[in-house]
Amino acid sequence: MRLPVARRSIEVDRDALLLLIAFTAAIEAVLVLIDNMVLLLGNNRFRFDTL
Structure with a gap:
């Protein structure tokens, strides 16, 4: 009985x-997307500030 239980x-x-693994991969993908959006927003803000 021990083997079936172990299996x-x-x-x-x-x-x-x-x-x-799937959950952590999804979280990493979301974090990467958020980081990319923050970088894009930051670049746009800097561009508007420089203009």
Whole structure:
């Protein structure tokens, strides 16, 4: 009975790890987009200030 339980726990751990990886990847993508928008807004503001 120990082997099936171990296999099930490993499968659950794999699913959890995949979900965590996907979640962290999505967060990183959102942060990169936010950083790009901030840089674009900052450049536009600097351009308007210089003009």
